[in-house]
Amino acid sequence: MVYLDYRKAFDSVPHQRLLEKLKEFGIKGKLRVWLEDFLMSRTMTVGVRGAFSQLQAVLSGVPQGSVIGPLLFLLFVNEPPNWIKNEFRMFADDTKIWCPIKTAADSITLQQDLVSLCSWSEKWQLRFNADKCKVMHIGHSLPT
Numbered sequence: 414m415v416y417l418d419y420r421k422a423f424d425s426v427p428h429q430r431l432l433e434k435l436k437e438f439g440i441k442g443k444l445r446v447w448l449e450d451f452l453m454s455r456t457m458t459v460g461v462r463g464a465f466s467q468l469q470a471v472l473s474g475v476p477q478g479s480v481i482g483p484l485l486f487l488l489f490v491n492e493p494p495n496w497i498k499n500e501f502r503m504f505a506d507d508t509k510i511w512c513p514i515k516t517a518a519d520s521i522t523l524q525q526d527l528v529s530l531c532s533w534s535e536k537w538q539l540r541f542n543a544d545k546c547k548v549m550h551i552g553h554s555l556p557t
Contacts, residue, residue: 414511415527418545419534422506423486424474427538428452431475431489438488451481473538493533497526 419425432449440448455471475482475489483505490503499512499522510530512523534540 414509414549414551415523416547416549417508417510417530418542419506419508420540420542422539423477423482425539426475426486426489427473430537431485434489434491448485451476452485489537490539493530496529498522499526501526 431452435445435448456468457471458468459466475485486505493501497510499510501510510526512519514520514523531541
């Protein structure tokens with residue numbers, strides 16, 4: 414079983430790419446305009462001891478603390494389960510993939526899924542945090 418963690422997942426979703434996906438899902442018209450305004454008109458500033466930076470446009474991330482933010486994230490990461498060959502589950506930004514390893518072919522299939530997930534993540538600019546990704550072996554012996 415491999416546990417995967419996206420690096421700053423909710424902060425990393427690129428707005429333009431999310432809007433592309435929403436268009437692919439058929440979200441258009443007033444709803445799309447509203448979602449685009451919701452995402453694109455955000456700015457931020459940093460304050461330290463009463464001194465503040467200039468306003469900067471926020472180009473990525475789904476608003477945390479909002480009702481719609483987690484839904485937008487789930488729509489953004491929706492497609493991997495369609496092409497993963499092994500068992501696969503996601504809960505928000507936490508992902509696990511697993512399969513029984515009985516033959517070398519099982520190991521190869523799992524590795525291919527991991528490579529595919531990494532390629533997908535790079536393409537959509539949502540990278541894994543390697544330090545938080547873990548492998549768990551379940552059984553009586555470790556694979557050789």
